[in-house]
Amino acid sequence: MMFEGLSEKFQNVFSGMRKKGKLDESDIKVANREIKLALLEADVNFKVVKSFTKSVSERAKGEEVLKSLTPGQQYIKVVNEEMVKMLGGEDQKLEISKDKLNIFMMIGLQGAGKTTTAAKIANLLRKEASLSPLLVAADVYRPAAIEQLKILGKELNIPVYFDDASQNPVEIAKKAKEIATEKGHDLVIIDTAGRLQIDETLMQELSDIDQSIQPTEKLLVVDGMTGQESVNVSKTFDDKLGITGVVLTKLDGDTRGGAALSVAYTTQKPIVFIGTGEKLSDIESFYPDRMASRILGMGDVLSLIDKAQNMVDEEEARRMEEKIRNASFDLNDFLDQLHQLQKMGSISSLLEMMPGVNKKALAGLDMAATEKQMKRTEAIIFSMTPEEREKPDIINGSRRKRIANGSGTSVADVNRLLKGFEQSRKMMKQMGNMGKRKRGRMKLPFM
Structure with a gap:
């Protein structure tokens, strides 16, 4: 599982800190160095690691930890709080309204999982927010994407709008918006085209769709297994389009998981959903405090209760x-x-x-x-x-x-x-x- 190695390293550091009755600055220095190495090995962006360890060090060397009766526990508390901040701080929910049409524009590179994620989000919000979704196949360059969305829609019993005659994604998006209004849908999720890498043609097309339908959310879908590259991708999409949130996919993989710890910090945009498996139900709302708890080896009982x-x-x-x-x-x-x-x-x-x-x-x-x-x-x-x-x-x-x-x-x-x-x-x-x-x-x- 992702974060397994990182979580184990954090638990080793915490285990050593708990055993000490007193802590001095040298203990803090050693622990911080181990955490820094663990984060870098997990492919977390260097600037993010530097900022995180600096904040932990400054707080840990103060009276909050060193003068505490339980310094080990206080140090762990500081690391947990700084980890939550790194992952985005307080929960930032999507602005969903039952009184207007919610339009989600899914963007990202090819292979990140946009099409499946669009269907997963539609299914999740139909259950959790009682919305009536319409999926839109606007990736006209990859016929398999249209067919895939149609199959997923049929499996979930969610309608899919597509236009085999049109090769204009802007017109498809505009028409889908009109149909959603006519048929009483309150959520439209548009699956846009991707590329193997960012180029001007892709960005111009996405910008045209954005201006023509004015989506309420522009969600960047990022492959959680891509590591450092995900930071550069996220920054470029945000600079060009102004994303409103991030969806991290493939968090069930066995890679190092640095993307999840870097994207929110570098873009300053919230992670709103995480994909945790291949099933259409394998998607969760993202909570920074719960993810921090998982990474630090403290479990995540609240998410377990939600699942149940x-x-x-x-x-x-x-x-x-x-x-x-x-x-x-x-x-x-x-x-x-x-x-x-x-x-x-x-x-x-x-x-x-x-x-x-x-x-x-x-x-x-x-x-x-x-x-x-x-x-x-x-x-x-x-x-x-x-x-x-x-x-x-x-x-x-x-x-x-x-x-x-x-x-x-x-x-x-x-x-x-x-x-x-x-x-x-x-x-x-x-x-x-x-x-x-x-x-x-x-x-x-x-x-």
Whole structure:
């Protein structure tokens, strides 16, 4: 995962600082040097590193840290606060209005992920802001981009405007704006053309689109894996077009991740979204404090809660709670829960959001084997009849053999799943009984 190496280095520095009862200026100097090297190795822009370490050094050498009763913890607090500042400071949300047409113009180099990101944002804001989006295919130079957007729109059930007859992206954008107004859409997301590198033709075209439709947001899509080059790209696009925000893609990669720590500082424009995977649901609103917490190895519980809330239907949650209380939880329900977990992302990405998770210990876990086991469990349940899923107690020896054969697993695998499920059900039953007893005790004084 991105930031893995950087996060580990920060945790090593913090571990050493926590062990010291007192800190002096030489301790601060050593720690700052280690942090500086870690950031440079992560491909963070040199000017950004210099500014960051200078701010940390100045604050850490003051009374705030050196005279503190817990100097190690205070030093960590200072680093965290400066990291939040480097990532953009306070949360800066997009200005979205339900009373007017919101127009997002997606810009960036070819290969940064503009087309997929446009669809992801449309899907996210339809859910979170209850907007009615219209996607616009304005990349007339790459037919695959138009086709890709049409496929994504169909998958998400979001309309896509395209014009096979026109080769003029300005006219396409203007027409899309008119259609959105006519059909009652309140969000238009325009997927513009990119190039392998910035040139005058590209900039002129983007400027013409900008002037003709006056977008409410000009979002620069930056490949999080490009490192130092992303800083130069961001600066040029901002100087020429005046971007309003940045979307960082591919933050699930295993590269050093310096772009994420450099772009906001160098452009002074907020990072508004981050792409965290290939699925259309793998996009998050960006929060500087949460990202700083992840990078420094402190976890990100709030984002984990957000993921869970976005994936869980309230009515379904109430139904599941009732089943647990009544001890009627079956293998269909177990499968549903497994699918909910899979929608939230990989096991490793979820564990990384948990505070206190040791990165080295996490690296030692065989995540691929865990994911494989989940697929095996799914195959076993799919090989059961509806009656067997509802009443696992009827699964005798011959049925177990049939299920194993049908799922491409062994009888031992089937036995292991059924045993684990039975233990879980017993535990849920006990929890349900405890809840009933507590509710009963609470009602007694009022009877």
